[in-house]
Amino acid sequence: MRVLHVNNEKTWQGGERQTLLTAEEQRRRGLDSQIACRPGSLLEEMARAAGIPTIALPTALPAAVPPLRRAARSFDVLHCQTGRTHSMAVLATLTSRKPLVVSRRVHIVPRDSWFTRWKYRRVDRIVCSSRWIERVLRDWGLPLEQMTVIYDAVPGDALVPREACLAELRERTRVTAGRKLIGNIAALVGHKDHAMLLHAARKIAERRRDVAVIIVGDGPLRDDLVRLRRALDLAETVHFAGFVPQAERLLPGFDVFAMASRTEGLGTIVLDAAMAGVPVAATSGGGLPEAVLHERTGLLAPVGDAAALADALLRLLDDPALAQRLARAARRRVETEFTVVDMARRYVALYETVLEEHARARHPRPTPAPGRPAGSLSVR
Numbered sequence: 487m488r489v490l491h492v493n494n495e496k497t498w499q500g501g502e503r504q505t506l507l508t509a510e511e512q513r514r515r516g517l518d519s520q521i522a523c524r525p526g527s528l529l530e531e532m533a534r535a536a537g538i539p540t541i542a543l544p545t546a547l548p549a550a551v552p553p554l555r556r557a558a559r560s561f562d563v564l565h566c567q568t569g570r571t572h573s574m575a576v577l578a579t580l581t582s583r584k585p586l587v588v589s590r591r592v593h594i595v596p597r598d599s600w601f602t603r604w605k606y607r608r609v610d611r612i613v614c615s616s617r618w619i620e621r622v623l624r625d626w627g628l629p630l631e632q633m634t635v636i637y638d639a640v641p642g643d644a645l646v647p648r649e650a651c652l653a654e655l656r657e658r659t660r661v662t663a664g665r666k667l668i669g670n671i672a673a674l675v676g677h678k679d680h681a682m683l684l685h686a687a688r689k690i691a692e693r694r695r696d697v698a699v700i701i702v703g704d705g706p707l708r709d710d711l712v713r714l715r716r717a718l719d720l721a722e723t724v725h726f727a728g729f730v731p732q733a734e735r736l737l738p739g740f741d742v743f744a745m746a747s748r749t750e751g752l753g754t755i756v757l758d759a760a761m762a763g764v765p766v767a768a769t770s771g772g773g774l775p776e777a778v779l780h781e782r783t784g785l786l787a788p789v790g791d792a793a794a795l796a797d798a799l800l801r802l803l804d805d806p807a808l809a810q811r812l813a814r815a816a817r818r819r820v821e822t823e824f825t826v827v828d829m830a831r832r833y834v835a836l837y838e839t840v841l842e843e844h845a846r847a848r849h850p851r852p853t854p855a856p857g858r859p860a861g862s863l864s865v866r
Contacts, residue, residue: 487837488518490557492575493567494543494550498528498731499673500754501591504615504638505529505567510536511830522557522571528731547574554578563587563837566609573601576608585840587833591615591638593677593749593772595626603627610840613833616752616773634836637776639829640734640757640820651739655700659725665698666803669740669764671733671755672747674705679769683746684714684724685792690800691723697803698722699744702736704729737762742802742809745778747771748789756784757824760816765809767798783816 512519522541544550555578566572586609614620672678743759745768752773766784778784787794
């Protein structure tokens with residue numbers, strides 16, 4: 487089977503990582519999986535380093551349609567990994583009716599326009615990375631039979647030893663040795679709600695002076711957050727490390743991981759934290775309760791509640807036995823329910839189902855004549 491994964495994002499975020507992990511594992515399983523991506527992107531660089539063939543894809547419509555149409559001819563299935571490439575693929579396959587699978591990882595309700603509704607009707611399956619996303623799309627109007635849930639996955643072999651992580655984090659932030667480190671890895675954008683995390687950090691600083699909060703990531707809200715840090719007098723407590731490629735590798739350097747998001751599709755970074763053995767306190771936004779089971783694999787706080795998140799983080803810091811119990815349970819769950827091998831296997835099974843449906847549509851079984859049993863022969 488030949489599968490073309492389509493993802494032309496410029497940046498490297500969760501969707502690009504999942505694209506690479508899926509294609510890489512599928513190639514291990516014997517599929518000819520390739521990636522159509524933006525020339526010069528980090529995804530292209532990482533794919534080539536992993537030995538995955540890439541196809542150059544222009545950045546925008548309509549320029550991307552002709553090259554994608556040509557590339558699609560030699561593949562059995564197109565797997566669109568972003569909303570933008572979903573649009574490109576439906577236009578590129580208008581005449582060929584190539585099997586299309588679309589992964590949906592974002593929490594945002596799709597735009598209510600004729601084109602958006604049309605492009606969703608044109609695909610064979612929408613793969614939701616959480617039950618939460620499935621619910622959002624169902625409420626928007628997509629039929630359940632068009633959707634399937636396949637959780638995103640995380641590997642367990644890309645971590646750095648703790649001392650090396652601490653050395654890099656201290657170099658990037660100048661945090662002194664001996665402090666307990668609360669970590670956060672997320673783009674500095676609105677729904678990640680770093681402002682709430684800073685307010686939680688203010689409450690933590692009032693109760694413990696040996697704690698530092700390190701935020702790894704960059705984005706359009708950085709300047710606003712730096713001003714808020716100053717207003718809350720948190721210069722000694724909150725540290726911005728900036729963008730770090732493959733930042734999840736630094737997770738072992740944290741004592742606790744914090745997630746303050748108002749909503750998430752799933753929040754795979756908390757699964758990475760579990761694999762690193764780091765206890766998690768997060769909000770209950772979007773799909774996060776599917777990734778973190780409250781009091782079983784981590785602690786959850788209500789969305790927007792800085793005091794509750796601060797209490798959860800301090801509880802993990804103050805009770806090492808609880809933190810270790812939750813972290814161990816979280817890792818066991820990720821190792822059984824969120825593995826790359828299982829994710830890739832489920833995608834392959836889905837491709838096979840979609841291909842069978844297309845084959846039946848091309849060669850439908852004849853309908854028996856009225857009153858004649860199926861399979862009977864007429865005799866003249």
